Amino acid sequence: MKILTKDEMWSAIIQCDRALDGVFFYGVKTTSIFCRPSCKSKNPKLENVRFFSNPEDALNHGFRPCKRCKPDFNNSVYHPSEELIQNSIDFLNNNFRDCHTLEDIAKAMNVSRFHLNRTFKKHTGQTPRIYLEMIKVTYAKTLLENTSLKTIDICYQSGFNSLSTFYSVFKRHTGESPQKHRNHI
Structure with a gap:
């Protein structure tokens, strides 16, 4: 393999x-952080940069790994957006009853709601809000099919804040009202 020049x-x-x-x-000497070449962090000044052939060398010189590009991962390619999407999906699946806004999700992921929305849609084809609605509707369908709970109880147990929102979202995703869905079983 060819040796790369500093330039x-x-x-x-x-x-x-x-x-x-x-x-x-x-x-980067001023921050004591080391990165991959593909890191999207702000570019440092050239005079503050040291080059290393492997992560261990950087660690041995007192640098710590960047939290954004994670250069200490064993794989040669790291995609932070994939980790964000997987963490978001896991969070939504585990917290759908308590999560109501994009701001709630973004705060839990420690990113802006704009970044989360754009990245999530790019990788899944849908927004976090729509994904969250689908989880809630799926759970509500399970309750409608397997319990005799009242519709209002199912509404709140599924994480909806109001009955009107529940009916609207349920119909948008299933094409029928909750009661009609229960009657078809």
Whole structure:
């Protein structure tokens, strides 16, 4: 493999070049953090950069791994958006009753609601709100099919704040009202 020059490595950092992830790492002296070439963090000044051939070398020189690009992962390519999506889906599945707004989800994921919405839709084809609605409707359908609970009780147990919202969302996702769904069973 060809040895990269300092200029080639610097160019890779500026361009956030994924192709060179795992080939080299760079540390920023002013922050004591090291990254992959593809890291989307703000570009440092060249005079503050040190280059390393592996994460262990950077760690041995007192640098700590970036929390954004996670250069200490064993795989050569890390996609932070995939981790965000999986964590968001897990959060929604585990907290659908208590989660009501995009702001709730974004706060739990420690990102802005705009970033979460855009990234989630890009990777799943739907917004977090629609995904959350689908989880709630699926749970409500299970309760309608397997219990004799009143519709209002199912509404609140499924995480909806109001009966009118429950009816509206349920009909939008299933094409029928909760009562009609129960009657078809």
